[in-house]
Amino acid sequence: MSEEVQIDQEVYDRLIAEGKSERIARAKAKAASVRKGKVAAGQELGPKSPEENQQALAAFRERSGGGAATAGAGGGAATATKEVPASRLSPEERAARVSASLGGNGNGGSIGVPASSAHTHRLLALVPPAGIQQVQSKQQDKVYTWPHLLIVEFVALLAMTAVVLVTSFFLDAPLGALANPNLTPNPSKAPWYFLGLQELLRYFHPMVAGVTIPGVGLIVLGAAAYVDKNPSAKPENRKFANMAMTFFLVMWTVFVFAGSFFRGPGFNWVWPWVDGLFFEL
């Protein structure tokens, strides 16, 4: 692999234009370039004719010396289990050829089957590393759940337990007077997470504030995963999505805060530092 095979740019462009994948176009363009080179060197393309094959075989046997050649020529009577036609390589010859092509010195260079073997296995091809298709997905950087994740989770669990316990020790949950349907407290407030909706009641018809907005809101929230077609998860690639979400979250927080702390008797606007808090958890 000393020199990189050049690709035939013309063929490559044509195949890309035909909609072939980049990988296939590149492979075909490489093959075209190799073929061009052979034609330029005066070689013939395509499979060799039987005569040529015989010539090449004879030339090889001559090169590789007497032993293998006689054994092969003798029909393999001494070593081979099966009659090998003279027009084909005997296993020994094949091993010698592989060994030669691997730069071996002729003895023990076989990487497949020992030269004396009667097995039918053989080395089919040597594939250069560049020819092996690379697997795209990377090996992920992973760690064992135990101890790494479980310890983090356990510490988080302990911390949360501590927070809840300490809060509960020092802060008592409210318990008002017995329920009385005839005595409406002023103001009457929903739980804090619904106070944004109650705040909206000041501006919209109850059907809009109490049903349409939360209903549509939840549906849009669920559908967001299907509406957002942007494949990237990187913040810099999804400025609009992040901006829209932040806008709604901030708006919602403002409404909840307004309903919680800035609404007093009659659900009218108050300033908590002037009129005090009208809020219970």
Added chain:
Amino acid sequence: MSRMSDFLSDVKQRREELKAKRPSSFGEVKTSVQDNVIWKSIFRPGSIYRKGYRDTSRDRALAAMNNVLYHLHPVKVKRHGLKLTYTYCLGGLSFFLFILLTITGIFLMFFYRPTAGAGSELAYLDMRNLSASVTFGNLVRNMHRWGAHLMVFTVFLHMARVFYHGAYKPPREFNWVVGVILLTLTLLLSFTGYLLPWDQLAIWAVTVGTEMMGFTPVFGKQVQFVLLGGVEIGPNTLLRWYVLHVLFVPFVTVIFLAVHFWRIRKDGGISGPL
């Protein structure tokens, strides 16, 4: 006489033999316990309680595999997901709060009867008793109350975190929808529990909430009637919301939680890295 001494020496010898058989050290006791049929039936092959734990890759993997938590966690997780500032543990903490609320809730159920109405205000009386005379009653009730508010908050933050990480993108779209359903169920769990103390705060907060519900087009009034067990909040409402709060909504929530956790693993674990 000789038979007697034979017998005695026999007994002596037998005693020596038994003594030799008796385990002599803690290690031997441990081995015999761990070799026991019952012990082996409890702890699976490869369990650290059978073979002991050495800090090797094999034992780390087995510790996860031979644990019931294997239903939640795979043997290995992506390293970037361990970083506290990636998840802030919000999903896990929401689930933990759900468990904490289940445990404290079961405790509270021992001391609470969902009964109201003139002359039999048991619900409210039980609340008073719980705070005043039940051992740890006040503390557990506080934990249940604050834990509930905290859970609404952590679920909400979890949703925001998942959104900002784009963790709802394919193949996780459906799990996002399950998450939105779980957010709704969390609000329902909290809201149904809000009525149970049966004090002024409870019924008027729920009155405000259910009045909004009544404005749903077409079937709003019917839904409101079914949920209240009448045209306005009364003893029927309390019983209904009690059953919804302690059985129905948790049941549905657990099913969606199971799907939620299962899909996290099926969709390739934690999202990212960004």
